[in-house]
Amino acid sequence: MTFYDLIVKRIKKAQEADSEGPVTNVSTSAMLTAEITLISSLLVALIMLRLVSNVLMIVAVLVVLFAAILSMPLMPRLKKEQNDSLFNMTFYVVLALTIVIVLFYWGSLNV
């Protein structure tokens, strides 16, 4: 079994667990594309850490790469996390508020 089949199998399994409709070719390939896009764009974005330090960049890219491959179907979980329930939304809103304030308060005084 090749690596590709392995990924597709795991995605199908994750989709069957929580999907409302039947698992089709289109939805599986969409999920696969989303997965690959997410991981690759994250990795490319992490390369920008080179402006801070080269070693940090290499370590971060390797860590994220391994973490992503080990927990492979990321997208179903991410989709479940971004659902439409109000509690989830307000939770992330308050989280974002704290992050933004802390970043501005601490980041501008120390960078």
Next chain:
Amino acid sequence: MDLLIPLMVIVPIICALFLNLLHKKDRTIKAIAITLALILPLLPILASYGMHYFGGYAPLTENPTLSTGLPSLITGTALKTFHPAITYSFQGAQKLFIFILGLVAFLAIMVSLFETKRPSGVYGFMMFMGVASLTAILLTDDIFNFYVFFEIAALATVGVVLVSQVKGNYETALKYMILGGIASPLLLLGIALLLGVTGNVNITDIISSLKSGMVNPQNPVILMACGLIVFSWLYGSGLPPFHTIKSAIYSKALPHGAALLQAFSVFTFVALGIIILRIFSYLPISQMIILGVSLLAMILGITMALLQTDIKRMFGFLAVGELGYIGLGLGLGTAYGITAGLFQAVNEVLITAFLFIGFGTIYYQTGESDIRKLGGMMIKTPLVALLVLLAGFAMAGVPPLNAFQSKLMLIQASIQAGLPELGVIMILMSIVTFMTFMKAFHAVYMRPKPVELEIKNEKIPQATILALLVFLAVCILFGLFPHLVTGFLQTLSISLAGGMP
């Protein structure tokens, strides 16, 4: 022609109130609303550049007749440069943005009048009110006035969603209002902190007191204010964590309503982004946060769009994801990057409205927006299918169309700024965007038609096709002659980048 500047805000408000009077008379509403809406894009073309001082007067330095006889306590200090009025400034960039807003509003209102069975005055009222508040948001130089119209725009958005009669619209509207109830007082709190430190709400005055050293720019209170304003920027434009609610709002509005609502959020994004850049550009962290949030919006928006099965929700997420391009342009901080970002904003408003109205014909014909239940529409409407395909090409950035020019500029700007990784991500995201579009297009137009799919309305109104053709014409025009647009934006972006070309 200074008088036309306030008229740009007043005319849509008058239109809105007037439409509400003629509630029952369908034909008159149609004729009058279309003529009134036609004024919206015409006004900014006719108006000449300048400043307008609402309920006050020009600064004393520009107003020698008033300043004679005042005590030296006023004329001898910095007070003489302050703006004692609600200042509206109308320059090149505003001219372009208000023209585009007026065009999208005109076409959306025209399509809505022909596509809804019984055109209701309330729907038109909400749309015109939103246009008025967005015009004011783009024009104003006064941050409290900004807040007031920001709230009115949020209420108008809720109104557009409430009258749509799509299933689940009330729930989504209430969620949006609750989140707004948390976020918009925090914007006011940020304004209050700025006011407390600088004693002013006029943006030009705040900047001059920060620059001249009257106020310490590293004051923690100002950092806090910047954080709060950035947070409300996330809410106003639908960046993460607000991307789920914003895309839900688009999907619960009617397609023409959604076309207008996405224009509202793009212009709120641009206006508040410009304010943040103008006031806080001396903080390096503000640009970093703009870049980071834009990247996150792009990644989350576009990957989530791929997974949706509802066309309107899919394009809602795409609209949020495309905001990331504008943010990347603004966050780069160079004049070229900011021009590219603003150009992309103009293109995105046009193209997303084009797509919403184009795919809206499917909703109009079948009353269905789930791609699993759709198919075979190509035979019914080949012309619309072609136009929608062209819209998709425009969104992906295929050469003769407008987004190609702006995305090219964005990638060049990111390479010039020393961050080629951003260019790589932008290209990747363009490809995935196009794939998302093709997924919807294939499912709706090219698949064989499911048996149980009913066609409710055979004929698409001529007005809709006309609107789509106008959008296509503008897209091609801007694609062939990008200098038409960038010429208007250059002054603003050079001043935002700190005077460096």
Next chain:
Amino acid sequence: MIEYILMIIIVLGSILALMQRDLLKAAILTGIPGASLAFLYQYLLAPDVALTQAIVGSAIVPVFIALAVYKTRRVED
């Protein structure tokens, strides 16, 4: 001195309003922080705002909420 008492009333009153299980009581209790805010504005040298707040905060807002409660359900489930 009186302004400190008002501030304490505002904070306690808002917490008390949110702790009620009877929503009609909660609606009426919303008026207490509203009215105390109006008095506090008077002490903070803003008489015109105090007038507006007295009308909106102690009359209109509680009545709106009470109307909504009357039209829906009185006891929180």
Next chain:
Amino acid sequence: MIIDTQLASLFTAGALIVIGIFAAVFLDNLIKKVIGLAFIGDGTNLFLIAMGYKPGGIVYIYLPGMARDWFAQNAAYPLPFAMVLTSIVIGASTMAVMLGIIMVLYKKHGSLKASKILGD
């Protein structure tokens, strides 16, 4: 007193905002959520008013017979007060719209629980 009036009102405003955010996020009843949102708005208004307050100052009304310089130095700063007037009205109207939507939703679902109505 240990802390002055201005600082104490700023703290009160902060407490109101925190209470409001807590209610809007964690309480499940929709009416309670709306009351919480109203408290956030009230807290922001109080914050603005406290910004304009001047310890030991006078109300910003120019009466005949006052010296101009003395008035300029002692009057409270009226700009935030004018802003608060607008903000109070905006808050009340937003709340009215929310309560209207809640009434419609109650007719539809027969409940006021956010987890039931506004869930997934």
